[in-house]
Amino acid sequence: MNNKIKTAGGIVLKNDKILFIYKRGRWDLPKGKVEEGASSRKTAKIEISEETGLPKNQLKILKKLIPTHYHKTVDGEVVVKKTEWFLIIFQGDENTPLIPDRNEGITECKWFTFDELVLVLEESHERIRYLIEFFLNMPYYKKYRSKLNKK
Numbered sequence: 001m002n003n004k005i006k007t008a009g010g011i012v013l014k015n016d017k018i019l020f021i022y023k024r025g026r027w028d029l030p031k032g033k034v035e036e037g038a039s040s041r042k043t044a045k046i047e048i049s050e051e052t053g054l055p056k057n058q059l060k061i062l063k064k065l066i067p068t069h070y071h072k073t074v075d076g077e078v079v080v081k082k083t084e085w086f087l088i089i090f091q092g093d094e095n096t097p098l099i100p101d102r103n104e105g106i107t108e109c110k111w112f113t114f115d116e117l118v119l120v121l122e123e124s125h126e127r128i129r130y131l132i133e134f135f136l137n138m139p140y141y142k143k144y145r146s147k148l149n150k151k
Helices: 040-052 114-122 126-136 139-150
Strands: 004-014 017-023 026-028 031-033 059-064 068-074 077-090 106-113
Touching: 004 040, 004 059, 004 126, 017 040, 017 114, 031 040, 040 059, 040 077, 040 106, 068 126, 077 126, 106 114, 114 126
Parallel strands: 004 077
Antiparallel strands: 004 017, 004 031, 017 026, 017 106, 059 077, 068 077
16 A cells, blocks of 8 residues: 555635535545646645535635645555645635535535634644644735735
8 A cells, every 4th residue: 555645625715714624523624635647736626626516617726835744544554644735715606505525524614704713723633723824824814814804
């Protein structure tokens, strides 16, 4: 067995909200396995669309973020799971229905405001808290919030 799994996903923004999925008792960000020969960028958009129901043609990648790594046991072997993360904006209508991919164990998809993040992150994996904290401290986020406040 290959001892590495490569996945890709994103922090999906819509105005003052971030999209989360609820999977296996925790809030998480949408992501999925990068298939052989596929790009991380393309995979991120496909997986977000499949896991949440958002049309992939309305997902625009703004920038690449830091990757996360963690160890996971698969079939009795320890593997390293590396996730490439992207900052993505949803350009569609805010009322587009969210459809959780129940086949992947996702029971809910929900937009949370930046002000609600503290509660959501309490029920998230440490790597998700780390990634969101990284995003919130980026100069890009401060500019993004500033633009929203001017609307």
